[in-house]
Amino acid sequence: MSRPADAVIEFLESEKARGVSHVFLDEGAREGLRQLIRRSQTKPATGDQGPQPALKSSPLPAAAVPTKVSTEGTSKAARLDSLRRQAESWAPAKALGTLRETMVFATGNPDARIMLVGEAPGYEEEKKREPFVGPAGQKLDDILKAMGLSREEVYISNLVKFRPATPRQTTNNRKPSPEEIAACLPFIRAEIGIVRPACIVALGGTAAEGLLGLTGQVVAMRDSWHEFDGIPVRVSYHPSYLLQSGANLSIKRQVWEDLLAVMERLGMPVSEKQRGFFLPKA
């Protein structure tokens, strides 16, 4: 006879088989699980426990089913737009109470060959409702220019679609928490599924962790190819790390080498001048 917990286990195993590593559980879902645990702890200590309730007569609270995004529309732009509309009022993110109200989705070309993924919007991004438009965004624009690209040619997005909140927040920003990332992860996954870029660049360790499940330092993640749903992924330093490291030529060169690897992988032309950017002067 099936127990209510079997339905949960079966669901989680099927998600795991699909490569899903995080599921969001809101407070209702957590309470449903608490009830299951309590029920299993108050079983008679000995003897026959009697018939276990069949799933039909003891349904899990509806909230125990993790929410999924749907993508409607025939063109890539229409499907991205349907995601954007769902993100505006995404209950799993709102339920956390740790993210701000304004939703910042993505920018760029739905047919882009390169997708760049950051962690979460900051002060400037929230004001303009566009990812990477503050100081880190200007750095990213410089990098794209050095590659011979503009923002309009690539697709730029974040793991988390709302600016993480802090007490008495003014212009200060913080990294998103694992819960905030898990709550928004269905969106970036769906965006990747729609755009299907030829290559993804994860900007910084948080983006790499959210997308690829990697942990540790960027230095150990860069310099090799990873994969997300069959799409090659390169991990590099976040542009704000470049800002912090100022004139450090070695960091600039490392980022540039990551992007040279992307250009080569995509068969983009690379001039001798580009190849030599940020090398120490002989």
Ligand code: URA
């Ligand atoms: N940092 C990010 O990771 N994303 C942005 O959009 C801006 C700064």
